[in-house]
Amino acid sequence: MLSGKTLILGSGPYARDMAASLLDRGDKVMIATEDDTFDLPSEAEQAEIFTGTKLTSCRGSVGDFAFTLSGNGEKIYGTAASLVIAEEAGRKANFSHYGLSRSDRIISLSDLVKLLAGEETFSHVRKIVFLTGLKIESNPIVLEEIMEASLRLQSDFKVQTYVLTKNLKVAGNGLEALYRRTREAGTVYIKFTDTMPEIRQEEDGSLILLFTDEIMREKLSLRPDMTVVDERVLPSEYMGELAEILGLDTDEKGFPQSDNVHRIPVFTNRKGILVAGESGNMLSPVNLPADVGNVALRLRAEKADDSLDKADIGPGCARCLSCYRVCPYRAIRIIRNKPEIMPPACEGCGLCAAICPACVIMLAGLAHKEVSEEIPASVPQKGENFIPHIVAFCCSRSAARAEELAAEAGYTFPRGLKIVEVPCAGSISHDHIFSAFRNNADGVLMLTCHEGNCHSEYGNIYAKNRAEQIGDFFSEAGFETERLLVKTLASNMAKEFADTVSCFEKQISELGPSRLGK
Amino acid sequence: MPDKNVLVIGGGVAGLSAAIDLARLGVGVELVEKADALGGHARQFSCKATEKCVRCGACVVEEKLRDALEHSNISVSLNSEIQKLTKSGGRFSAELQKKDGESRTSETDAIILATGFRAFDPENKKPYGYKLFDNVITNLELERMLREKSIVSRPSDQQMPKKIAFVQCVGSRDSKLGNLWCSKICCGSALRMARLIKMRQAETEITFFHIDVQTFGRDFQTFYEAAQNEVRMVRAIPGDVFKTDDDGLKVSCFDNSAQENVDEIFDLLVLSVGITPGRDTKNLSALLNLKTTDTGFFEASQEGIFTAGAALGPMSIAEAVASAGYAACEALNYLDIQKNWELG
Numbered sequence: 001m002l003s004g005k006t007l008i009l010g011s012g013p014y015a016r017d018m019a020a021s022l023l024d025r026g027d028k029v030m031i032a033t034e035d036d037t038f039d040l041p042s043e044a045e046q047a048e049i050f051t052g053t054k055l056t057s058c059r060g061s062v063g064d065f066a067f068t069l070s071g072n073g074e075k076i077y078g079t080a081a082s083l084v085i086a087e088e089a090g091r092k093a094n095f096s097h098y099g100l101s102r103s104d105r106i107i108s109l110s111d112l113v114k115l116l117a118g119e120e121t122f123s124h125v126r127k128i129v130f131l132t133g134l135k136i137e138s139n140p141i142v143l144e145e146i147m148e149a150s151l152r153l154q155s156d157f158k159v160q161t162y163v164l165t166k167n168l169k170v171a172g173n174g175l176e177a178l179y180r181r182t183r184e185a186g187t188v189y190i191k192f193t194d195t196m197p198e199i200r201q202e203e204d205g206s207l208i209l210l211f212t213d214e215i216m217r218e219k220l221s222l223r224p225d226m227t228v229v230d231e232r233v234l235p236s237e238y239m240g241e242l243a244e245i246l247g248l249d250t251d252e253k254g255f256p257q258s259d260n261v262h263r264i265p266v267f268t269n270r271k272g273i274l275v276a277g278e279s280g281n282m283l284s285p286v287n288l289p290a291d292v293g294n295v296a297l298r299l300r301a302e303k304a305d306d307s308l309d310k311a312d313i314g315p316g317c318a319r320c321l322s323c324y325r326v327c328p329y330r331a332i333r334i335i336r337n338k339p340e341i342m343p344p345a346c347e348g349c350g351l352c353a354a355i356c357p358a359c360v361i362m363l364a365g366l367a368h369k370e371v372s373e374e375i376p377a378s379v380p381q382k383g384e385n386f387i388p389h390i391v392a393f394c395c396s397r398s399a400a401r402a403e404e405l406a407a408e409a410g411y412t413f414p415r416g417l418k419i420v421e422v423p424c425a426g427s428i429s430h431d432h433i434f435s436a437f438r439n440n441a442d443g444v445l446m447l448t449c450h451e452g453n454c455h456s457e458y459g460n461i462y463a464k465n466r467a468e469q470i471g472d473f474f475s476e477a478g479f480e481t482e483r484l485l486v487k488t489l490a491s492n493m494a495k496e497f498a499d500t501v502s503c504f505e506k507q508i509s510e511l512g513p514s515r516l517g518k
Numbered sequence: 519m520p521d522k523n524v525l526v527i528g529g530g531v532a533g534l535s536a537a538i539d540l541a542r543l544g545v546g547v548e549l550v551e552k553a554d555a556l557g558g559h560a561r562q563f564s565c566k567a568t569e570k571c572v573r574c575g576a577c578v579v580e581e582k583l584r585d586a587l588e589h590s591n592i593s594v595s596l597n598s599e600i601q602k603l604t605k606s607g608g609r610f611s612a613e614l615q616k617k618d619g620e621s622r623t624s625e626t627d628a629i630i631l632a633t634g635f636r637a638f639d640p641e642n643k644k645p646y647g648y649k650l651f652d653n654v655i656t657n658l659e660l661e662r663m664l665r666e667k668s669i670v671s672r673p674s675d676q677q678m679p680k681k682i683a684f685v686q687c688v689g690s691r692d693s694k695l696g697n698l699w700c701s702k703i704c705c706g707s708a709l710r711m712a713r714l715i716k717m718r719q720a721e722t723e724i725t726f727f728h729i730d731v732q733t734f735g736r737d738f739q740t741f742y743e744a745a746q747n748e749v750r751m752v753r754a755i756p757g758d759v760f761k762t763d764d765d766g767l768k769v770s771c772f773d774n775s776a777q778e779n780v781d782e783i784f785d786l787l788v789l790s791v792g793i794t795p796g797r798d799t800k801n802l803s804a805l806l807n808l809k810t811t812d813t814g815f816f817e818a819s820q821e822g823i824f825t826a827g828a829a830l831g832p833m834s835i836a837e838a839v840a841s842a843g844y845a846a847c848e849a850l851n852y853l854d855i856q857k858n859w860e861l862g
Contacts, residue, residue, distance in 0.1 A: 099774045171702040171732035176691050193753045214774055251736050259736045261578050265840035294840055294848035301542050453571035490565035491580040495668050
């Protein structure tokens, strides 16, 4: 079991369930939330609760984070083994998408949900129109809320409901069945494909909707007593601050978990920092206990054996801090103006080793000498019998696996092909590439993951940039740029691996032996 | 030697994932798969990256498979099925039978059921002519074709099709069949494959027949806008399919804007078949005394048995991994309670 405490950030249902689940197991839990009134049930008294606070700094790495919480003019310092971000997402109503402004009769979906939870009787409301997914695509979370609301409006309040949409987002558990139930209850769905409703807001705040029914091709109009506008699920402002403070990669909307399959289900780019529920930008209503369970499981696994090779900064560091800036896992800290690797956080990707201008960062298997030795030295051949020496640097997560699959599937590779497996394409340094050419390679391939699929997030981008730099250098020096090629491959692309290497061999055969060798 | 053991039934992405999650925490895992290879449906899927990764998750399965095979706490039994299950003193005793008839008993503390799904058999939708016409295939067959050959060709003559049509919701959202669910993954699978084909075989014209386009992926808005430029989206589900003399397929459907039936000829028809409850669901539910829901999929968990992945209902690879993590967590909590109970 993980020794040390877990700091949970948040106050919503995810944070509560997370805390309860961890306390159940006897873990030590701290909760920090901006919410001044937050409290847990009395059986959870072992938890330390810091209300009215925000995380303002955090140093260290998994197992040993030192954080600062600030609030009400005070600062609280503490340590935690791991952090769980369980903040609730924000909502933004799409009034402007439909040219509308909020009024008593034009409300957001959240407004309606609140009314339904309160005392509202909808006594003067006969017709309610829901506008969803007409300008930008909606999602199953929003549709589920709309359908639940319309079911209640139809059956409990005898309100006629209409849902105007483009694509009905039923890709959530039980939503197709729920959709059928709302229709049986009387909800009318009007779908738009190649037309759009005209939405007019009158001076008195009332609304008229003019549209063509696409099936009957009839012109129709609706005058609802109330109009409900759909919403986008967005990261809260605090989530953005947390991403900044903790050095977390975000997705395109700004949620503190990048859109990368290696982060499935609750991981971030940093070991010991996990995301739960809405902080991970869910797209469909996720099972709350499932998400909590996953975080609990990963916290248990954190202490599990870690046999990865770790980077090590040797003597001769020029203190340029390139390694500190490049580390995708934030595993390097600065102590007395000197970078220092925090081994528990290091994932052994080698990005730091490749970027170090002093070449003093070591990682097992990545030393330039060792890589050079793997390339068979031979006298360049000429003429008809030319067999090109090809060095393929393969990312161990993608291309190296594709190579294995291709070999299993019976593909034959070029005779002069030498595979050099690297932990990440971002660990392929300029020196690696030059040493391959110096050791008689006629062509060098850098096989990386697809953009957005790199475990080290940008390792493949660094590889691509290095190849471009060397390509520029080659072309200035009058050397064939075609001898260095970057390609993206996934671990399951056996056929494409075989095609890539044989195509490259053909190209190099046509070019003839390299003049760069000894 | 692990002091607790879990039997994982099913070696697809959910089973593999749960096995790894447990093994890494020191639990002994016996992974039982009835087929002759691990990986399930998902391992047959193609990488659908165009210029960038599109997060289909197909590569995740490859990684899980490798991790499972490498882990010393996991033992794998292929070609094996569970025949009988008894429980006594808090432990399960499972009788496992191999295809060759060999049978043995496995003692275990808990069970994870990850038997996956059965793809809807489109022969049950006769008008589409699946199996009658060579050039009518399923989305799963297209996944396999793209994985094995990189490009798409017509089964009848191995020529590259110029016009491809995808038909969505075959066996999903269908009240006549009683399949009142959206299979969740088919829009993503079909549109990602469509864009991949457009990148590799740019001359191909692709039509997408659908009821609604479902949201998939965090960058769906961007993806969908790009897809609409490359793929013709038709909101209609074709009625009948006929074969032409040169193995083309005449598809007829109702055109709303023209208010009439229109016919169009395609070289290849791809049926996006739905996710339905696994073939063995009834058997297993009797054998394990497990309940099923009104859609016919398994319920989440019962005393010592935890369900994971598409055995619970349609889900993506990412969701299956999360579902497996949850089942593993529940199983661990269950084992902890048992351990405490044993220790008194």
